[in-house]
Each structure stands twice: as structure tokens, then as C-alpha cells.
Amino acid sequence: ETAVFQTPNYHVTQVGNEVSFNCKQTLGHDTMYWYKQDSKKLLKIMFSYNNKQLIVNETVPRRFSPQSSDKAHLNLRIKSVEPEDSAVYLCASSTSGNTEVFFGKGTRLTVV
Amino acid sequence: GEQVEQRPPHLSVPEGDSAVIICTYTDSATAYFYWYKQEPGAGLQLLMSVFSNVDRKEEQGLTVLLNKKDKQLSLNLTAAHPGDSAVYFCAVTASSGSWQLIFGSGTQLTVMP
Numbered sequence: 001e002t003a004v005f006q007t008p009n010y011h012v013t014q015v016g017n018e019v020s021f022n023c024k025q026t027l028g029h030d031t032m033y034w035y036k037q038d039s040k041k042l043l044k045i046m047f048s049y050n051n052k053q054l055i056v057n058e059t060v061p062r063r064f065s066p067q068s069s070d071k072a073h074l075n076l077r078i079k080s081v082e083p084e085d086s087a088v089y090l091c092a093s094s095t096s097g098n099t100e101v102f103f104g105k106g107t108r109l110t111v112v
Numbered sequence: 113g114e115q116v117e118q119r120p121p122h123l124s125v126p127e128g129d130s131a132v133i134i135c136t137y138t139d140s141a142t143a144y145f146y147w148y149k150q151e152p153g154a155g156l157q158l159l160m161s162v163f164s165n166v167d168r169k170e171e172q173g174l175t176v177l178l179n180k181k182d183k184q185l186s187l188n189l190t191a192a193h194p195g196d197s198a199v200y201f202c203a204v205t206a207s208s209g210s211w212q213l214i215f216g217s218g219t220q221l222t223v224m225p
Binding site for chain 2: 033044048055057102
């Protein structure tokens with residue numbers, strides 16, 4: 001049963017546009033993440049965030065930024081998308097001290 | 113840093129046969145191990161988690177073996193059925209304070225009726 005909800009499911013946009021993806025978790029977790037899954041299905045962490053700390057994978061381009069209004073929400077904003085940003089973006093959450101991470105269904109971004 | 117290799121990339125088995133997926137990791141401090149399943153158009157479903165003090169764990173037709181000496185983690189699906197067809201990922205993390213999962217490259221499992 002899904003408890004990490006992502007919208008939209010799909011998004012097609014042109015190079016240079018700004019996009020924003022939403023994520024909400026109803027598990028009561030205090031830590032949320034964004035992962036990128038490329039066309040070869042490889043998964044890489046982008047961000048980890050709780051109310052105390054944002055950790056950024058140093059390989060993530062600066063046009064990507066997470067935005068959080070509360071511990072249940074972590075959105076992902078991409079300023080000026082580029083073709084290599086085409087991927088599936090997976091949101092996830094966990095509880096501090098518990099390493100089990102639960103994922104949403106993902107948002108597939110296509111940049112044309 | 114930690115690296116995780118997963119094999120095979122593709123695996124096809126007849127219905128009723130077993131399927132084995134293997135991951136090797138590099139960091140001996142790795143403490144937590146996971147298997148995830150991803151069906152088409154879906155997110156990652158957590159199948160099993162194992163702490164490093166466990167060598168074997170069985171749940172609902174799945175067996176996870178952890179060989180710390182060889183730094184190897186395996187998933188065995190006994191009596192696979194077509195509904196098991198999906199991409200399977202192993203993942204590891206060093207400690208409860210670690211902020212990220214390190215994933216294997218995935219195995220596309222096809223179970224033929």
C-alpha cells in the first residue's frame with residue numbers, strides 16, 4: 001500500500017523550462033529523500049532532508065533544489081531543465097534511526 | 113566509497129523454478145541490506161531488510177543470504193511465478209546514521225508461464 005505520494009506521474013517539458021514535482025508521505029516519517037533513476041534504471045541519491053538538516057549529493061547540479069513546507073512534504077524544483085534531466089524521480093521517506101526507506105511511484109520527466 | 117555490483121542483469125526462469133540474484137559490496141562496515149522490487153510504472157517496493165548480524169532470513173517464498181566474509185548478499189525466489197516478473201534491486205547502507213542507500217544496478221527477472 002502506497003504511503004508516499006508523488007505528483008504528477010508524468011511530465012513533458014521543453015529545455016529551459018522550470019518544473020516542480022510534489023511529494024507527500026503519510027507514514028509519520030521525519031526524513032525524506034529524492035532519488036534519480038536514469039534510463040538504465042540506475043538509482044542515485046539526490047537529497048536527504050529532515051527538519052534539522054539538508055544533505056545534498058555533491059554531483060547534483062545546482063539547478064535542482066528541494067523545497068519543504070513540513071516534515072510530510074518534500075518537493076523537487078528544477079530550474080531550466082536540460083535533456084539529461086530526463087529520468088524518473090523517486091521520492092522516499094524513513095524515520096531517523098530506522099533505515100527502512102519507503103518509496104513513491106515516481107515522476108517520469110521527459111525533456112524535449 | 114561503497115560500491116555494489118549486482119548480477120545477473122537479466123534472468124529468465126520457467127514458472128516453478130527458483131531464481132537467484134547476487135550482490136557484492138565493498139565496504140566491510142556495511143550494516144544494513146535490502147531487497148527492493150520494481151514493477152513497470154511503479155516505485156520501489158521493499159521486500160526484505162536484513163541487519164548484518166543475520167546470515168539467513170526467509171519470508172513468503174523469499175530467502176536472503178548474507179555472507180559477510182565474501183561481502184555477498186543474495187536473494188532466492190523459490191518456486192517463482194509470473195507475478196514475480198519485475199526488476200529487483202539490492203541496496204545497502206553503512207549505518208543507521210547514513211543518509212543514503214547505495215543500490216545495485218538491478219536484475220530484470222522474467223518468469224515464463
